[in-house]
Amino acid sequence: MSADNHGPPAPRLAGIRSRWLSATTAALHGDPVVAGAALVGSLGAGQADDWSDIDLLIVVDDVSIDDYAAPGRLPCGTGKPAVAFDARHNGPRGTRAVSGQYLVDGLPLWVDWHIHRLSQANWPADSTVIFDRRGLGRDSATFSELLNAGEHEQATAKGPADHRALQLALVPIAGKRIARRSPETAPMIAFIGGPYVPGAPWKDHLATLRQLLGGFAALRLPGSVAAGHAYLDLVEETLG
The missing domain is CATH 3.30.460.10 (Beta Polymerase, domain 2)
Incomplete structure (x- = not known):
């Protein structure tokens, strides 16, 4: 990316x-x-x-x-x-x-x-x-x-668990976009499952991502969840 x-x-x-x-x-x-x-x-x-x-x-x-x-x-x-x-x-x-x-x-x-x-x-x-x-x-x-040249391979179908795992893995990517003050922050948060709120303060975006992380416990990927929290903490420390 x-x-x-x-x-x-x-x-x-x-x-x-x-x-x-x-x-x-x-x-x-x-x-x-x-x-x-x-x-x-x-x-x-x-x-x-x-x-x-x-x-x-x-x-x-x-x-x-x-x-x-x-x-x-x-x-x-x-x-x-x-x-x-x-x-x-x-x-x-x-x-x-x-x-x-x-x-x-x-x-x-x-x-x-x-x-x-x-x-x-x-x-x-x-x-x-x-x-x-x-x-x-x-x-x-x-x-x-x-x-982008020529024909592309068929996309691999993802089941519900794989889609949720992808959403979890993209939480730090959304955090990166917050750090960069990117206009793509709100669409990424919406894809992960949060509300689409363009123009929201960066601290509000961070709070939304932290709340979303709490919904991934059923995936049994505690390391990824903990790393997501650590990444968002780093974003806050860097911007704060």
């Missing part, structure tokens, strides 16, 4: 992201199935702030794409996997994607994994290549343009 604008400094978030990424990069480099990896999104384009999530483009041998796109196959860096979702509908047909939340030092970190076949892969124009074992070319299109 890319940045819509920049928020105030949050060095703790930047720190856990850096540590997770360093450990994950080492794991990717040590995996012979992985032909190369790059940062995409705001980090890849050099437009990230401390609140930015991680978007990774992973290139694998064609025969390994489905195996590698399984959430349990992906490295988890310094974090503990909390929830993961098949997000292949976000990319062109033939690619795979997984979106997931990791818990690092009690805080949530959102990661979008984009897994592409070696036979069809090039590095997007706005990516930052981490390593490349096969000498892939550089595309003239940006990552966003590549994602």
Whole structure:
């Protein structure tokens, strides 16, 4: 998920992201199935702030794409996997994607994994290549343009429990939008299950998200709920 604008400094978030990424990069480099990896999104384009999530483009041998796109196959860096979702509908047909939340030092970190076949892969124009074992070319299109090109995979149907887990995982994303004073805060809160109140004070938005977190106990994801509260506390501390 890319940045819509920049928020105030949050060095703790930047720190856990850096540590997770360093450990994950080492794991990717040590995996012979992985032909190369790059940062995409705001980090890849050099437009990230401390609140930015991680978007990774992973290139694998064609025969390994489905195996590698399984959430349990992906490295988890310094974090503990909390929830993961098949997000292949976000990319062109033939690619795979997984979106997931990791818990690092009690805080949530959102990661979008984009897994592409070696036979069809090039590095997007706005990516930052981490390593490349096969000498892939550089595309003239940006990552966003590549994602939107051609036909897309069918969206994976989500049951009620999966939808609720997604709403829970998006609470910190809504918190990030509060920190950035983004106009997309109210629509995100509405998607999570709260009221649509554009223009509400940021403290009111935070109070709504905290109230919503109390409704996720039945999912039996206490780590994600606790991390959501910790993230909202960090938002309040940063803005307060």
